[in-house]
Amino acid sequence: MAALQQFPGKENVIVRLRNFQLDPKAAKNYPGTLYDWLSNRYGKSREEIIDMNKPVIQQAENLGLKFNLDKVRPTNSFDAHRLLQLAATENKEIVLSDELFKAHFTDGKNISEFDVLTEAALTCDIVESEIKAVLFSDKFADHVKEDEALAQQLSIRGVPFFLFNGTRYVSGSQSQYVFLNALEQ
Numbered sequence: 001m002a003a004l005q006q007f008p009g010k011e012n013v014i015v016r017l018r019n020f021q022l023d024p025k026a027a028k029n030y031p032g033t034l035y036d037w038l039s040n041r042y043g044k045s046r047e048e049i050i051d052m053n054k055p056v057i058q059q060a061e062n063l064g065l066k067f068n069l070d071k072v073r074p075t076n077s078f079d080a081h082r083l084l085q086l087a088a089t090e091n092k093e094i095v096l097s098d099e100l101f102k103a104h105f106t107d108g109k110n111i112s113e114f115d116v117l118t119e120a121a122l123t124c125d126i127v128e129s130e131i132k133a134v135l136f137s138d139k140f141a142d143h144v145k146e147d148e149a150l151a152q153q154l155s156i157r158g159v160p161f162f163l164f165n166g167t168r169y170v171s172g173s174q175s176q177y178v179f180l181n182a183l184e185q
Helices: 002-006 034-042 046-062 078-088 093-106 114-123 128-135 141-153 176-184
Strands: 161-164 168-171
Touching (some): 078 114, 078 128, 114 128, 161 176
Antiparallel strands (some): 161 168
16 A cells, blocks of 8 residues: 555555455364464474564564464454455445454454454444344355456465456565556556
C-alpha cells in the first residue's frame, strides 16, 4: 500500500482482494505451531525453520507489522475467506483482512473459529446477524472456489501475489519500487 500512496494515479486504482488458500485441505485445528508444521512439511529442524523466517519477521517489522510466528496456528482459512466476501459487499474487505492478519499472525488466534471471525468482523462494523448468516451457511463458498480456480489457472502457488489489470504480476514480498513500476506500466 505504500507504493499505491506514492502513485500519481492512485484515485483511479481499484484494489480487489482475491481468495487463496495455501492449503485448502488444512485442518481447522492443527496441534502444533506454524514452525512445527513447516518443519514437518519441509523436513527441516525447527531451528532451521525459525532462522529461515527471521527475514520475514524483520520485513514485517520494517512495515510496522508485528509477526509472532511462534504463536501462529496453521488452520483452514475457508470460512475467513467467505467472511471477507461479505465484507467486500460493504467495501470493508481490506479492513477485515487487516484484522484477520493481526488475529492470525500477531495474536496467534485460530481464524477458523467462528468466535474469532465474528470478533474481527464486529471490529469492522459488520452487522452480527449478517456475520452469522454467512458463517452458519455455505454463503459465498462459490465465490471463494471461483477465486481459487482462477489462481490455479494462473499457476499461483504462493502469497503474496498481486495481479495488475490481469496481465502483469508481482509475486512475493517485494520493495515498493517494484510495485510502483508495475502500477506505472
